[in-house]
Ligand code: SF4
């Protein structure tokens with residue numbers, strides 16, 4: 001298989017970054033990639049998707065990495081996993097990797113170890129330049145489930161029609177399930193026995209970077225990784241519910257300019273010129289002339305260390321930074337003076353945030369279970385809602401119309417191959433009930 005063939009196969013399978021980012025995977029492939037880094041950090045607390053795949057499908061992942069190495073012309077693949085999770089890996093398979101092009105690299109138990117800038121540094125010692133993509137340092141970062149999805153397509157011709165999801169939080173038992181793409185989140189939780197949400201709210205993603213679920217309307221997409229349930233009174237939920245107008249007012253009134261949010265920022269510690277306290281002040285005081293402080297938000301990954309760990313005033317620099325970043329992105333405004341940090345800041349070692357500190361600061365210690373069970377329950381939704389935009393880039397356009405019969409795995413929407421996007425597939429057999437601006441709706 002050559003590079004172009006691999007790209008087309010992965011595009012046809014609708015594979016996007018399954019860790020949450022949703023970047024179309026075929027567009028990451030390049031003959032400039034020399035090191036493939038598998039993101040097995042799973043650094044947000046309570047999430048256990050990648051670890052289940054590593055535990056049960058390690059050999060399939062390694063076979064796929066060898067295929068990627070050959071096809072891209074890369075030198076090696078490195079699986080970056082926290083030392084505390086090494087016990088999940090089959091010892092014999094790990095031993096068989098000695099002297100091969102695939103290696104396991106133990107990364108520290110810090111947050112956010114899964115940020116691609118942090119992960120690249122921890123596994124290779126390279127620092128991705130500001131505003132750049134990993135391939136500029138010869139690296140491709142790819143999520144565990146994304147590699148597994150490539151394996152499923154290459155070996156069995158299976159496109160992406162389902163998603164591994166951890167259900168956890170304020171529930172008696174945490175489980176990881178495999179659910180069809182397009183099932184309503186409410187139906188998924190009810191089927192799994194987690195349907196009583198009185199006084200609770202649900203987050204799609206981890207407690208740090210996840211988003212509040214609209215329980216009546218949101219559906220499972222290719223990037224849904226965790227559904228975490230917390231009391232509505234919990235600070236995690238309260239923070240995510242706060243309107244941006246209030247967040248800005250509080251920042252304007254209470255920020256003491258201590259700079260702790262910037263001092264603990266994981267990207268700043270790797271040498272990035274990212275000073276989130278300046279972004280916060282510029283935004284909350286409407287300092288519209290202070291353009292550099294706004295533009296720096298483009299360097300922010302939204303990890304939330306500034307908000308949850310650093311700020312003693314209970315402000316939310318993470319939310320403000322991401323809001324500014326989003327608005328600038330919509331307007332196509334880019335920072336011009338990006339640079340390539342040559343070394344990390346010497347204070348980094350003393351300022352790393354351990355996962356245990358994060359759990360305590362978030363107030364979720366009581367929700368951390370000893371085990372997360374892999375539950376093989378079947379979901380049989382009568383109706384699925386296939387979102388046209390489950391990825392970074394242009395939304396897909398429907399290739400079917402109301403009344404068409406489809407089978408699970410049939411293409412129902414696609415983005416033009418030359419555009420940044422991917423394909424979408426039916427996840428059940430049925431009839432197309434409607435095509436809307438947001439969904440292709442299929443009824444069994
Ligand atoms: S969310 Fe805060 S800590 Fe994280 S990268 Fe952005 S500014 Fe830095």
Ligand code: SF4
Pocket residue numbers: 254255256257258259260261262277280310311312313314315316317
């Ligand atoms: S840590 Fe909080 S109070 Fe200090 S500069 Fe940042 S936002 Fe302001």
